[in-house]
Amino acid sequence: MLESSLVMVTIILVVNIVYVSLLTGRMIFTLKGKKYIAASIGIFEITVYVVGLGLVLDNLGEIQNVIAYALGFGIGVIVGMKIEEKLAIGYITVNVISSNPDIPFTRKLRAKGYGVTSWYAYGMDGDRLALQVLTPRRYELMLYEAIKEIDPKAFIIAYEPRQIHGGFWVKKVKGSRLQREEEKVQSE
Missing domain, CATH: 3.30.70.120 (Alpha-Beta Plaits)
Known part of the structure; x- marks a missing residue:
């Protein structure tokens, strides 16, 4: 039971890090006027978002899932910013x-x-x-x-x-x- 709970927390954490990193990338490309790249990223972004949010909502009674989702969001912001620094577009x-x-x-x-x-x-x-x-x-x-x-x-x-x-x-x-x-x- 504990093992499956840990796996679920890890999946939710990773999914949200990926989601927010994609969100940050899409926003950057949108602001730089790269509409087709932004739209392509948006497709993956929303897919990851729906999967991650679905995992949390299906198990809303598990507080560790909500914490993993929130923590993944925060880490995703940092990862997205690091990616943006490396891309240095514009x-x-x-x-x-x-x-x-x-x-x-x-x-x-x-x-x-x-x-x-x-x-x-x-x-x-x-x-x-x-x-x-x-x-x-x-x-x-x-x-x-x-x-x-x-x-x-x-x-x-x-x-x-x-x-x-x-x-x-x-x-x-x-x-x-x-x-x-x-x-x-x-x-x-």
Whole structure:
């Protein structure tokens, strides 16, 4: 009896981890405008959801099943977020403000393969160099390291753009120089 109860709890836990991970993935693809991928994931997601919920509802008197379902949901959120971090779909826009406008920031970032738009700005304490950098999300951490290497005191703000049209990315990048830079970092 105890063995079958443990098996049921384990199944419910695993089913809900899978369900919530699929839910997270579907939401990410939906937000990124990948409707066919999101719909495909949704088919598996709802199938897993119905099976998991059915197992709990059929055995509602067993509190350990409800706890396993809730615990699986929480773990599934974490697993889904980890998967999303690994997929790193889309782009990130990073605004950088350097307190030293004499640093050859723009040239150094372009040499690493980043598309950079820069301009001189004036802040509370004087002249600044402002930059806007667009990069695939999978290179986000590498970009932060490059920025900190050039100017450890740089002010950084990052956000995800909703739409991209024209400019450096459409014409050129698609990651060629950035991929070589990533490979170089990984081999070190």
